[in-house]
Amino acid sequence: MVGIYILVIYDIKIERINKVYKFLKTYLIWIQNSVFEGEITKAQYKTMIIKLKELTDEDEDSIIIYKIPKKYLNKEVLGIEKNPIEFIL
Amino acid sequence: MVGIYILVIYDIKIERINKVYKFLKTYLIWIQNSVFEGEITKAQYKTMIIKLKELTDEDEDSIIIYKIPKKYLNKEVLGIEKNPIEFIL
Numbered sequence A, B: 001m002v003g004i005y006i007l008v009i010y011d012i013k014i015e016r017i018n019k020v021y022k023f024l025k026t027y028l029i030w031i032q033n034s035v036f037e038g039e040i041t042k043a044q045y046k047t048m049i050i051k052l053k054e055l056t057d058e059d060e061d062s063i064i065i066y067k068i069p070k071k072y073l074n075k076e077v078l079g080i081e082k083n084p085i086e087f088i089l
Helices: A014-025 A042-055 B014-025 B042-055
Strands: A004-011 A029-032 A035-040 A062-067 A074-079 B004-011 B029-032 B035-040 B062-067 B074-079
Touching (some): A004 B029, A014 A029, A029 B062
Antiparallel strands (some): A004 A062, B029 B035
């Protein structure tokens, strides 16, 4: 799948976190508290953005999405790796 | 400065967060809850890793560092941008 590799980091009011977490789990891999990572298609990306806007309050919540070309993904973990991703290249 | 552009995301026990936050602020820009971003030199990177290991407990804490080539940094923010970074190219 030629997709987009993304990292999603959120800082969301407690009352909305669960819904966002459950939604993102359908697309991405949970990495750490408020952090998801994974590869999705462009179409899925668009749908994800629309849904995230529905699930959050733009005046109170913050979501940052980093798009990283997979071949440049360079990651180092100190301490516990809460959810190690096995890369299948 | 030809440095490394990094993203640091941490999930640390409450008793150690303040020290890590104060330390990272000396190198990087606070973006959002438990997230720092910025460009540092290779030497600074090595020093940072050593210091972060000193400040945290590898059996309880988790720090993920993403190294992203600056020209591939592609970021989208939904909602509040807690600490917008002005890129000086």
